[in-house]
Amino acid sequence: MGETAARSLRADAERSVRAILEAAERLLVEEPGASMEQIAAAAGVARTTIHRRFANRQALIEALASSAARQLAQAVEDGRPDTAPPLVAMHRITANVLQVKSAWAFALELPADPDSEAAVLQRDIAGRCITVLKRAQADKLIDEAADLDWVRRVYYALIRESLHGDADGADPDALAARIIDTLLHGAGPRA
Amino acid sequence: MGETAARSLRADAERSVRAILEAAERLLVEEPGASMEQIAAAAGVARTTIHRRFANRQALIEALASSAARQLAQAVEDGRPDTAPPLVAMHRITANVLQVKSAWAFALELPADPDSEAAVLQRDIAGRCITVLKRAQADKLIDEAADLDWVRRVYYALIRESLHGDADGADPDALAARIIDTLLHGAGPRA
DNA sequence: CTTATCTGAATCATACCTGTTGCAATTCGA
DNA sequence: TCGAATTGCAACAGGTATGATTCAGATAAG
Numbered sequence: 423m424g425e426t427a428a429r430s431l432r433a434d435a436e437r438s439v440r441a442i443l444e445a446a447e448r449l450l451v452e453e454p455g456a457s458m459e460q461i462a463a464a465a466g467v468a469r470t471t472i473h474r475r476f477a478n479r480q481a482l483i484e485a486l487a488s489s490a491a492r493q494l495a496q497a498v499e500d501g502r503p504d505t506a507p508p509l510v511a512m513h514r515i516t517a518n519v520l521q522v523k524s525a526w527a528f529a530l531e532l533p534a535d536p537d538s539e540a541a542v543l544q545r546d547i548a549g550r551c552i553t554v555l556k557r558a559q560a561d562k563l564i565d566e567a568a569d570l571d572w573v574r575r576v577y578y579a580l581i582r583e584s585l586h587g588d589a590d591g592a593d594p595d596a597l598a599a600r601i602i603d604t605l606l607h608g609a610g611p612r613a
Numbered sequence: 614m615g616e617t618a619a620r621s622l623r624a625d626a627e628r629s630v631r632a633i634l635e636a637a638e639r640l641l642v643e644e645p646g647a648s649m650e651q652i653a654a655a656a657g658v659a660r661t662t663i664h665r666r667f668a669n670r671q672a673l674i675e676a677l678a679s680s681a682a683r684q685l686a687q688a689v690e691d692g693r694p695d696t697a698p699p700l701v702a703m704h705r706i707t708a709n710v711l712q713v714k715s716a717w718a719f720a721l722e723l724p725a726d727p728d729s730e731a732a733v734l735q736r737d738i739a740g741r742c743i744t745v746l747k748r749a750q751a752d753k754l755i756d757e758a759a760d761l762d763w764v765r766r767v768y769y770a771l772i773r774e775s776l777h778g779d780a781d782g783a784d785p786d787a788l789a790a791r792i793i794d795t796l797l798h799g800a801g802p803r804a
Numbered sequence: 805c806t807t808a809t810c811t812g813a814a815t816c817a818t819a820c821c822t823g824t825t826g827c828a829a830t831t832c833g834a
Numbered sequence: 835t836c837g838a839a840t841t842g843c844a845a846c847a848g849g850t851a852t853g854a855t856t857c858a859g860a861t862a863a864g
Contacts, residue, residue, distance in 0.1 A: 432809055432862055455646060457851060468812045473853065565802045572791070573800045579774040583766050600763070608799030609764045611756045623832060623839060648821060659842045664823060 439475055441465040446486055451528035458482075483532065487540035490522075490529035495543050497522045503550050508558035509602070515554070516581065516598035524585055548574065563606060577605055630666055632656040637677055642719035649673075674723065678731035681713070681720035686734050688713045694741050699749035700793070706745070707772065707789035715776055739765065754797060768796055 431439065445465035449456040458479060462469040476482040501515030523530055534541040555570045555577075564573065580601045588597060622630065636656035640647040649670065653660040667673040692706030714721055725732040746761045746768075755764065771792045779788060 434860095434862065435810060438810085458853095459851075469852095470813080470854095471811065474810085478853075479851095562802055564800045568800050572795075575774050575778055576771065576795055576800065579770040580767065583770040587766055604763075604767055604799060606799045606801040608795060608797045608801075609755045609759050609767065610797040610799075611753055625831065626840060629840085649823095650821075660822095661824085661843080662841060665840080669823075670821095 435475075438465075438467055438471055441467060442472055442475065442482070443486055443489055446482060447490075447526055447528050450486075454528070484535075484538055484540070486529045487532045487534055487538065488543070490526035491540040491543035491547075493526065494519065494522050494530060495547055498547055498550050503554045508554060508561050508563060511554050512558065512602050513595075513598050516601055517594040519581060520584065520594045520597055523581065524590055527585065551577065573605070577601070580604055626666075629656075629658055629662055633658060633663055633666065633673070634677055634680055637673060638681075638717055638719050641677075645719070675726075675729055675731070677720045678723045678725055678729065679734070681717035682731040682734035682738075684717065685710065685713050685721060686738055689738055689741050694745045699745060699752050699754060702745050703749065703793050704786075704789050707792055708785040710772060711775065711785045711788055714772065715781055718776065742768065764796070768792070771795055 442465045446461050449461055449464050458472055459469050462472050497518035498515050500518055501511050503511050551574050552570055555573055558564045584597045633656045637652050640652055640655050649663055650660050653663050688709035689706050691709055692702050694702050742765050746764055749755050775788045
C-alpha cells in the first residue's frame with residue numbers, strides 16, 4: 423500500500439484515498455501533529471480505513487507529497503515552459519503554481535527524502551524552471567551575469583511569500599504579475 | 614516559571630536554563646516533535662529539571678521564542694536603523710540578522726500568539742524595518758510608488774532563502790550584499 | 805445476480821509522552 | 835562554614851497515538 427499507483431482500486435476505495443489525502447492536507451497544514459484519528463474523522467472515514475491504504479503515518483505523508491508533486495509538475499507543464507515566449511510562460515506557470523501550492527501547501531513544503539518520488543519530481547520541476555530562466559536570459563530579460571540558481575531560489579521564495587501573506591481570495595494573475603515584476607526589477611526606482 | 618525574566622536565579626540554574634534553550638533550538642529545528650526527554654538529554658540535564666523551569670512544553674517554546682526575538686531585536690538595533698545611511702544600515706542589519714537567524718531558526722519561525730512577548734517584538738522589528746525602507750525610499754533607492762509592506766515581505770523572504778540554501782560557512786557580508794542587491798534591482802539586466 | 809472487495813465498529817496490546825512527587829546529594833552564596 | 839537553592843534519580847499516574855485483528859454488513863463490478 424501507499425504505492426505510487428495501486429492497481430485498479432475499486433471506485434469507492436479510490437474515493438476514500440482521495441478523501442484521506444485531502445483531509446490530511448487540510449489538517450496537517452494547520453496542525454502538523456494531527457493524529458490519524460483526526461484525519462480519519464475529517465475525511466469522513468474510519469481510522470482503520472486509513473491503515474488499510476497506508477501502512478503507517480510515514481507512508482501517508484509520502485503519498486501526500488507524491489500526489490501534490492505530480493499536480494505541481496502538471497501545473498508547470500501546462501504553462502508550456504519550452505514553447506511559449508519566456509515572459510508568457512513565466513506568468514502562466516506562476517499563476518498555475520500559485521493555485522496548486524495554495525491547495526497543497528503542507529505537502530509541498532515537506533522535506534522530502536532524496537530518493538522519494540516527490541523529490542525526483544521536485545528536481546525535474548527545478549530543472550524546468552532553470553530552462554525557462556535560461557530562455558528569459560537569452561531574451562535579455564535577465565542579466566547575462568546572473569546566477570540562475572539564485573534567481574530560481576528567489577523565485578520560489580517570492581511564491582512562498584505571496585502564498586503566506588495574501589488572502590486566498592486574491593487574483594492569481596495579479597499575484598503572479600507582482601512576483602515576476604519583483605523578480606526582474608526588484609524594488610528600486612524604474613528607469 | 615517561564616516568565617520573561619526569572620528574578621535572580623542562582624548561577625547554576627541560569628546555566629541550566631540557557632543549556633535547555635540552546636538544546637531545544639538545536640533539536641527542534643531538526644525534529645519539531647522531539648520529546649522533552651530528548652531535549653533534556655541534549656542539554657545534559659534531567660527531564661525533571663526542564664519541568665522545574667518551564668511549566669510545560671508550551672511554556673518552553675514561548676520562552677524560546679521570546680529569547681530569540683530579543684536577540685533579533687538587538688541585532689537590528691546594532692545596525693543603527695535610525696541614524697546610519699540607509700544603505701549602510703540595511704547591509705549591517707542584514708548581516709547581523711543572518712547570524713542570529715541561523716542560530717535560532719526554529720524559534721524565529723515559530724507562529725507566535727499575537728499577545729506573546731515574541732509577537733510584540735516581531736511587530737516592533739517589522740516597524741523598524743519599514744522605517745529603514747522609508748529612509749531608503751527618501752534617498753531614491755526604492756521606487757516612490759513601491760508598496761513598502763510588500764518590499765519588507767520580500768526582504769524577509771530573501772533572508773529566509775539565504776539561510777535555507779547556503780552552508781553556514783558562507784560569509785554573512787557576502788550574503789547580505791546579494792540580498793540587498795536582489796531586493797533593490799531584481800534579476801533583470803543592469804543599466 | 806453473484807462474487808469479490810471495501811468499510812465501520814469494536815477490541816486489544818504496546819509504546820510513548822507528560823507532568824508530578826519524594827528524597828538524597830551536590831552546589832552556590834552570604 | 836552554614837543554609838538555601840538546585841539537581842539527578844526513581845517511580846507513578848494519566849493520557850493518547852499506533853498498529854493489528856476480527857467480523858458483519860454495504861457496495862461496486864462483471
